[in-house]
Amino acid sequence: MISLLLLSWEFFKTGLFAVGGGLATLPFLYDMSAKTGWFSLEDISNMVAISESTPGPLGINMATYVGYSSFSLPGALIAPLSLVIPSIVIIVIVAGILEKFKESKLVKDIFSGLRPASTAMIAAAGLSVAKIALLHLENCSGISALSDLSLASILDVLNIKAIILAIVVYVAIKKFNRHPIFYIMLSAVIGIVFKF
Amino acid sequence: MKELIDLFFTFARIGGFTFGGGYAMLPMLQREVVESRHWATEDELADYYAIGQCTPGIIAVNTATFIGYRLRGIVGGIVATLGVISPSIVIITIISAFISNFSDLPIVAHAFGGIRACVCVLIFNAVIKLGKKALNSPIAIAIFIVVLGLTLFIPSISPIILVVCAGIFGVVQGKIRPQGSVDAVSLNTADVSDATVSDATDVSDATDVSDAADVSDATDVSDATDVSDATDKKGGAK
Structure with missing residues (x-):
């Protein structure tokens, strides 16, 4: 249970700080591997290969793979969901602001x-x-x-x-x-x- | 409720067929979101991508959240996001549970050789559609060329810097040239270039329409001709 919370926290951080698409999550995965030992560096290259040869956003594929290989089904759900929570919050805020100032010349x-x-x-x-x-x-x-x-x-x-x-x-x-x-x-x- | 279900499955379909990252989603978004459902315009899609680039998180997810939010508020944003990620979760879980060497399977490698060739054509076609709208002035074309050059030749450059600079450039350009000058008929010689620009966009709009008309003509017979087309392809690829 504690480790599932930790998994969620790690992917939440990744979603919050990885800017610019799926491959931007890689440095965070290296860091996670060194810190937690859930998976090895070799596992990461496998993950990239699988994520690139399956449909779907790269970052989500990698999060699901990490989650499943470390904590089976609960991990496969928690990792990608934690990854997208920051996105949802930030985009809802940005979209709300934009909606308000849509007609402004500056925007x-x-x-x-x-x-x-x-x-x-x-x-x-x-x-x-x-x-x-x-x-x-x-x-x-x-x-x-x-x-x-x-x-x-x-x-x-x-x-x-x-x-x-x-x-x-x-x-x-x-x-x-x-x-x-x-x-x-x-x-x-x-x-x-x-x-x- | 019905619209939310539609939103979920539209994005699930898009997520399930996005091969190669968030950019590969664009052709599908143009088809489903702009052309079929009119949830957003071509210009708005370009905006969402620009924002998705420079906000944290995965571009595909950011774009989905944006479109969902615009349509049905926060619930819409969450539903669209869950839609776009659910195929990944199912597919990856199945693969990691049952197939240990998935990416080494020859059939997977061959399929992806074909898919990659197709995806770059789809992206190329999507960029042309987007460009017809977005590149509507000499300044816009200049921004396009500079950003393309920088991204290609300095891969380490951060998309955030490019997006922020382009935004600032847009503001500066707006300050120099008051808005509306493109439409306004003016005797000022400086506006001559603007006039030619608006002519040029008119032309591209016109071709758009004729393209669309051609297409609708073609789709009527496409079912019959597709079969022969597919066999042509097989012959051609040999």
Whole structure:
């Protein structure tokens, strides 16, 4: 019981201080591992692998995994719930304030600057996914000088199958505009069938 | 009550199909929250993401809380958040209880190879939709380019700094140029650039409409053509 309270407290702190998405919770997990011994550093890399290969927000996946592996079902519920409590409180306060001053010129001006910045950060995240999904970066090491650049070496770096799939998905979105889930399921099936 | 249930399951669906962090939620939010249910506008989504970036906690959760709160107050915020996290809790619990080497399974790795390729296209498409609204002036385009460059080339830079600076820049720009000048017809030569800007946004709006019209035309026949399309894809991917 005491350790469940401690688990809740640790994840509450993580939710309160980790700013900027799921991977920002990693330093907190390292700290937790050193302090409590609930899981090892190796467990953390397993957690990241599993969290990245399952749907859902990364931070929630990691909290559930830590909670389950340390305290089974009660832990799997308490860790993610503790993680989101600070978010809920803070966002409710921020949203309440914004609602009140929505028509003020200051708030409108702030958002006219924030929107392009926010769009840029999402674009950057998309590019980092594209780098992993569409390129074989491990084959880059062979190219050390400009003279190494041949057609074959460039083709080695490109993940041709994934690029073709990406183009097909893009054309399909433009043509049919179906629900994103449809394209995700289809791509998973294509990935399995053609061994991506 | 019915709306709360709808809120829960909408966010559960989004949480259950978000592969690759909070940003990958955007295409689904655009579809479910903006286009189908009109719970928020495209611009408001960009705002929620900006706020979710610089407040503590997970971006996906922050965005869900925001939309839920705007719709149904505090209860709405809690329900949307519980919705978005519940698939994770169920899936991860099952995996850690029964499958010891889940991420090493070949079938999982192959599926994710395909999903990742799809997700980057979905995000790309979502960014274009967002950009059509958010990048409506030369200054907005400049902010976009600077922030994109900084995020790509200095990965260690904190999103908080970027968001705060962009907000300050927005205020300064608002002080220099009084609001409403974009719409106002003025003989002032300085406003000529504004006029071209509003023309440009008009054009993008117009293309938006025609896109939407194309789509609705296409969806009517999509069921029939989808099957052939899917087989095309398999052939193409070979």
